[in-house]
Amino acid sequence: MDEKTKNPFELNRVRENFPILDQDINGSKLIYFDNAASTQKPSRVIKSIKQYYESDHSNVHRGVHSLSIRATESYEKSRRVISSYINAKHEHEVIHTKGTTEAINLVAQSISDQIKENDEILISAMEHHSNIVPWQELCKRTGACLKVIPINEAGEINLDEMNRLISSKTRIISITHVSNTLGTINPIKKIINLAKSVDALTLIDGAQAAAHMRIDVQDIDCDFYVFSGHKLYGPTGTGVLYGKEEILNSLNPYQYGGEMILKVTFDETTYNSLPHKFEAGTPNIAGAIGLMHAIEYLKEIDFDSAIDHEMTVHDYALKQLKLLPNLKIVGAAKDKSSIISFTIGELHPHDVGTILNQKAVAVRTGHHCTMPLMDFYQIPGTIRASFSFYNSKEEVDVLISALEIATEMLS
Amino acid sequence: MDNLYQETIMNHGHNPLNFGKPKNIGHSIEQFNPLCGDKIILYSTNDDSANFMFESVSCVICKASASMMTMTINDLDFNERVSLIESIITGIKEGNINNNDLSKDLLCLNQIVNYPSRINCALLPWQTAHDLIRNHIDE
Numbered sequence: 368m369d370e371k372t373k374n375p376f377e378l379n380r381v382r383e384n385f386p387i388l389d390q391d392i393n394g395s396k397l398i399y400f401d402n403a404a405s406t407q408k409p410s411r412v413i414k415s416i417k418q419y420y421e422s423d424h425s426n427v428h429r430g431v432h433s434l435s436i437r438a439t440e441s442y443e444k445s446r447r448v449i450s451s452y453i454n455a456k457h458e459h460e461v462i463h464t465k466g467t468t469e470a471i472n473l474v475a476q477s478i479s480d481q482i483k484e485n486d487e488i489l490i491s492a493m494e495h496h497s498n499i500v501p502w503q504e505l506c507k508r509t510g511a512c513l514k515v516i517p518i519n520e521a522g523e524i525n526l527d528e529m530n531r532l533i534s535s536k537t538r539i540i541s542i543t544h545v546s547n548t549l550g551t552i553n554p555i556k557k558i559i560n561l562a563k564s565v566d567a568l569t570l571i572d573g574a575q576a577a578a579h580m581r582i583d584v585q586d587i588d589c590d591f592y593v594f595s596g597h598k599l600y601g602p603t604g605t606g607v608l609y610g611k612e613e614i615l616n617s618l619n620p621y622q623y624g625g626e627m628i629l630k631v632t633f634d635e636t637t638y639n640s641l642p643h644k645f646e647a648g649t650p651n652i653a654g655a656i657g658l659m660h661a662i663e664y665l666k667e668i669d670f671d672s673a674i675d676h677e678m679t680v681h682d683y684a685l686k687q688l689k690l691l692p693n694l695k696i697v698g699a700a701k702d703k704s705s706i707i708s709f710t711i712g713e714l715h716p717h718d719v720g721t722i723l724n725q726k727a728v729a730v731r732t733g734h735h736c737t738m739p740l741m742d743f744y745q746i747p748g749t750i751r752a753s754f755s756f757y758n759s760k761e762e763v764d765v766l767i768s769a770l771e772i773a774t775e776m777l778s
Numbered sequence: 779m780d781n782l783y784q785e786t787i788m789n790h791g792h793n794p795l796n797f798g799k800p801k802n803i804g805h806s807i808e809q810f811n812p813l814c815g816d817k818i819i820l821y822s823t824n825d826d827s828a829n830f831m832f833e834s835v836s837c838v839i840c841k842a843s844a845s846m847m848t849m850t851i852n853d854l855d856f857n858e859r860v861s862l863i864e865s866i867i868t869g870i871k872e873g874n875i876n877n878n879d880l881s882k883d884l885l886c887l888n889q890i891v892n893y894p895s896r897i898n899c900a901l902l903p904w905q906t907a908h909d910l911i912r913n914h915i916d917e
Contacts, residue, residue: 715837717814721782721896733814747815747835776783777838 403753484510522698549698550706601658791838844903
């Protein structure tokens with residue numbers, strides 16, 4: 368990151384950059400602890416989208432007029448900024464998608480021809496549905512077998528079991544970097560090294576990681592890394608598939624149409640090179656530009672200091688939550704991101720969430736799209752508080768107080 | 779808020795009527811609320827009354843609604859059940875349950891419309907009952 372543009376982290380100044388936070392819900396000041404579902408957007412992102420539509424909009428690529436040239440430059444600049452953010456070797460290894468789900472589906476669809484009967488695909492027991500179902504469908508289409516690496520009670524991947532499951536049949540290992548439900552940070556470098564020992568491809572689901580830690584895809588050395596823009600302070604409908612050049616080149620296109628072709632006749636079509644091969648149709652230009660500004664914003668505020676603050680809030684929340692009677696933390700991994708899931712006695716998470724909302728505290732409740740993980744813990748759902756650098760310890764105090772009220776009302 | 783978690787809902791939610799599995803099961807159906815994972819199993823007894831009982835892993839709203847549903851349904855002639863269920867489903871969605879012949883407890887479900895994210899919790903037992911009758915009992 369550009370050292371010259373860094374500023375020391377100041378919570379109040381940062382909060383002013385997020386206009387949505389300055390509002391009342393049900394008569395109290397909004398406290399937003401649902402950042403794992405989607406983060407809020409800084410003014411810079413919002414303004415960039417407005418600016419784009421007011422001054423620069425046209426369709427990208429192929430246009431010879433000024434607006435199309437401007438739109439194309441901004442759209443491709445976004446690719447450069449994203450590429451730099453994750454330290455990709457080449458810009459064309461960054462594919463714009465509409466989110467993590469589409470990125471995983473793209474890989475699972477486009478790799479079909481390379482998967483055959485009795486091949487094996489490994490995922491973990493803590494995956495989001497979007498990193499389960501596309502692989503289940505790939506297995507149905509090809510006759511491959513989906514295997515699940517178990518976790519321990521703390522919510523950590525059992526690497527010994529993974530060692531046992533992995534074999535020469537393993538073709539793909541697709542693992543979340545950070546669990547969206549538990550906050551566990553998985554040892555992805557160890558997992559990728561194991562994968563390499565059997566020449567398996569690796570996909571890392573970075574949906575919950577990209578906004579909370581520095582990502583270096585060359586250092587991680589994964590084959591694919593995917594994440595969503597809207598969890599990274601960018602617009603919804605944006606996301607990224609990073610893939611190593613050689614491997615992306617080996618995949619079939621995901622969708623067919625404009626942009627992704629070089630030459631079309633009624634007899635034959637020649638596909639475009641990376642990254643356009645995977646970006647059929649008019650892309651989400653404004654979204655890509657918004658995502659670029661989100662990343663630039665993170666550079667401005669000094670990302671490392673912001674994450675330090677975020678984890679301070681998380682650590683304080685964990686400590687305070689543990690003091691509440693009958694509250695059970697779900698997931699106690701040694702290496703954790705800023706997500707806390709918990710249950711309170713027999714209280715149903717939905718009831719607790721509704722009462723917290725009345726106190727203007729926004730949390731997520733339910734299974735968090737990880738039903739198999741809920742089955743593992745034998746619970747119907749959790750209450751999940753997930754933090755951003757714009758949160759404060761004072762907000763945690765309000766959460767604790769609201770939880771005490773909810774417990775009293777529902778017991 | 780007090781309007782939602784009021785005494786009637788809490789009483790039915792904490793001490794639901796007709797909760798459990800009957801010994802003489804006629805038909806049963808299991809349904810989920812995919813948004814939150816709530817689960818309900820609805821039973822009808824294998825006798826002339828075809829009374830409804832239920833088990834659930836669900837929130838207070840869903841459990842209370844199921845309790846009121848079984849309480850109401852079991853008092854009715856069999857042929858009246860479907861039309862009542864349909865009118866209550868509409869009533870929950872629109873917040874206008876006002877049938878004077880029914881238990882006043884049901885009126886508390888009129889508050890749910892003010893909590894859009896919870897409407898499905900209240901609807902699940904009624905929709906499950908509707909499916910049970912349509913799929914099995916009237917065959």
